[in-house]
Structure formats: structure tokens, C-alpha cells
Amino acid sequence: MxxxxxxxxxxxxxxxxxxxxxxxxxxxxxxxxxxxxxxxxxxxxxxxxxxxxxxxxxxxxxxxxxxxxxxxxxxxxxxxxHPQPPLMPAQSIDRYEVRRLCAWFDDKFNAEVTKPVMNERVWKKVMRQGYPDSRTVKAGLSAIRRHMDYMRSLLEHRRWLAGDTMTLADFTAAAHLSCLDYISDVDWTHSIEVQEWYAKIKSRPAFRSLLADHLPGVHPAPHYALLDF
Structure with a gap:
């Protein structure tokens, strides 16, 4: 193209x-x-x-x-x-792990959490397609806890999701969680490890424009732009 x-x-x-x-x-x-x-x-x-x-x-x-x-x-x-700073590791097995986790969040997490919750809580309102289905939202919010448990299991042995350096896997996960956090649908008390990881990545200069987002008709949660939440 x-x-x-x-x-x-x-x-x-x-x-x-x-x-x-x-x-x-x-x-x-x-x-x-x-x-x-x-x-x-x-x-x-x-x-x-x-x-x-x-x-x-x-x-x-x-x-x-x-x-x-x-x-x-x-x-x-x-x-x-634009190789600096690198977001994909040098070793093949490490790049595999990054791609595996990117797929986890873009496919599995999106299907089970981001897409159903955002569709019901945000896009139906924006597109004027009716009222949210509470059962769908409840199922998505239940699923997010399982995913946070999985993230916690990774972070117990790693500094970042895919290893000891920040990678595209961290940005992929943070992109999904930031959408849900905008509408206050992440229970950060469920995992202190995940909360600390998100606070670390949220404080990066790259995150500033996301924290300034404001979708007309859908107001961000009061804590959304706070680095100490």
C-alpha cells in the first residue's frame, strides 16, 4: 500500500x-x-x-x-x-517469548476481557447501540483476575513480563490495561506485583499522551492520570 x-x-x-x-x-x-x-x-x-x-x-x-x-x-x-531503544531482545528465544506474550494479550486477553468490556461499557454508548449487557461485563471483569494472576506468576521471577528488560510485551499488556483503567475496571488491589509493574510503566514519558486522552462522553476514572494510584 x-x-x-x-x-x-x-x-x-x-x-x-x-x-x-x-x-x-x-x-x-x-x-x-x-x-x-x-x-x-x-x-x-x-x-x-x-x-x-x-x-x-x-x-x-x-x-x-x-x-x-x-x-x-x-x-x-x-x-x-528505529532500533534505539530496543523493544525486541537480541536472542531468538527471548524474541519468541515477547511475541508469545504479545499474542496472549492481543488475542486471549482481548477476546476475554478488553473487547467485551469496552464494547459494552464504552462503544455501545459512543455508537448509540443501546445499553450494556451486565452479564458480559461481569464475565470480562471475572476473567481479568485470572489474567492478573498469570501476570503475577511471571513478575515473581522477572523484572518485566518477558524478562529482565522492558519489551514490546510490556507495552502490549499496558495498552490493554490502560483502556480498562480509563473506565476504572481494573482492581489493582488484586495483585500488588501487577500494580507495581503498571505504575512503573505508566510513569514513563511514552505514556504521557495516553494519560491525556479524553473520549467525548466517556470520562476517565479520577485516578486514571495519577502516577501514584
């Missing part, structure tokens, strides 16, 4: 409370790549999302004369083309 002006401004088409968009935003910010954020309200009839990405998915990154899609592919492209 090529564009006509390779030297144009780097632009990210996104929606603020998408974990996949947030994941890419974190990588761009961590690598200090200046980017113009363009919100794409993909549910509205004038959206050009399918023209930019035939798969109809956000985010889409306009960079290097191309339109790049799929968050994991975008993040690894950014890590390869």
Missing part, C-alpha cells in the same frame, strides 16, 4: 481507547518518533478506513511513503527501522 509522497509527515490513524492503537503510540513515543495523531471514527459513514486498510482495522500508520497496518507488524517494523 504506497502513498505518493514518501517524505510526508508521519501520521497515525487511530481511536484513543483502542489497545492496538495505544500499543503503536507507546512504541512511537518510546522511540521519540514525532507523529501526527488523526482520530478515525470508523463507525461513521465518512470514515476512509477501508481505503487505507482493506481489512477495516485500526491503527494505520502512514510512514516511509506507505500505509502500514496490523499493530504487531507495525511495532516490529518500528523496532527494526
Amino acid at each position: 504506497n502513498t505518493s509522497s514518501p517524505n510526508s509527515t508521519i501520521r497515525l490513524y487511530h481511536v484513543s481507547l483502542s489497545p492496538f492503537c495505544r500499543k503503536v503510540r507507546l512504541v512511537l513515543a518510546e522511540k521519540r518518533i514525532e507523529v501526527e495523531l488523526v482520530e478515525d471514527r470508523y463507525w461513521e459513514p465518512d470514515s476512509e478506513l477501508t481505503r487505507r486498510n482493506p481489512a477495516g482495522k485500526l491503527p494505520v500508520l502512514r510512514m516511509d511513503g506507505r500505509l502500514l497496518a496490523e499493530s504487531q507488524a507495525i511495532c516490529e517494523y518500528l523496532d527494526e527501522t
Whole structure:
């Protein structure tokens, strides 16, 4: 997917409370790549999302004369083309672990927690699709505890989720949890280890733009932008 002006401004088409968009935003910010954020309200009839990405998915990154899609592919492209600071380890087995955990959160965590909870509590309201299904929300909030238990089991033996250095796995997990934290749906008292990990990553400069997000009609939790929560 090529564009006509390779030297144009780097632009990210996104929606603020998408974990996949947030994941890419974190990588761009961590690598200090200046980017113009363009919100794409993909549910509205004038959206050009399918023209930019035939798969109809956000985010889409306009960079290097191309339109790049799929968050994991975008993040690894950014890590390869802008290697400092590195977010993928040098060793193959360590890169495997990062990719495994990225898939865990983008697939399993998203299916069991992020997607159902956000759809019911946020997107139904924004898109005017009716009232939330309390059973779906309850199931998602129950599932998040199991995932936090798994994260705690990792953090008991590691400084970060995939090892002793921060990687794309941490940004992927934090992107999902930050969406849920925006609507106050994370019980941080369930795991002090996970809370301390999130506080550590939340305090990074790369997280600042996420903490400034405000979705019209959906107000963030009072503690959302606080580093001491």
C-alpha cells in the first residue's frame, strides 16, 4: 500500500481507547518518533478506513511513503527501522517469548476481557447501540483476575513480563490495561506485583499522551492520570 509522497509527515490513524492503537503510540513515543495523531471514527459513514486498510482495522500508520497496518507488524517494523531503544531482545528465544506474550494479550486477553468490556461499557454508548449487557461485563471483569494472576506468576521471577528488560510485551499488556483503567475496571488491589509493574510503566514519558486522552462522553476514572494510584 504506497502513498505518493514518501517524505510526508508521519501520521497515525487511530481511536484513543483502542489497545492496538495505544500499543503503536507507546512504541512511537518510546522511540521519540514525532507523529501526527488523526482520530478515525470508523463507525461513521465518512470514515476512509477501508481505503487505507482493506481489512477495516485500526491503527494505520502512514510512514516511509506507505500505509502500514496490523499493530504487531507495525511495532516490529518500528523496532527494526528505529532500533534505539530496543523493544525486541537480541536472542531468538527471548524474541519468541515477547511475541508469545504479545499474542496472549492481543488475542486471549482481548477476546476475554478488553473487547467485551469496552464494547459494552464504552462503544455501545459512543455508537448509540443501546445499553450494556451486565452479564458480559461481569464475565470480562471475572476473567481479568485470572489474567492478573498469570501476570503475577511471571513478575515473581522477572523484572518485566518477558524478562529482565522492558519489551514490546510490556507495552502490549499496558495498552490493554490502560483502556480498562480509563473506565476504572481494573482492581489493582488484586495483585500488588501487577500494580507495581503498571505504575512503573505508566510513569514513563511514552505514556504521557495516553494519560491525556479524553473520549467525548466517556470520562476517565479520577485516578486514571495519577502516577501514584
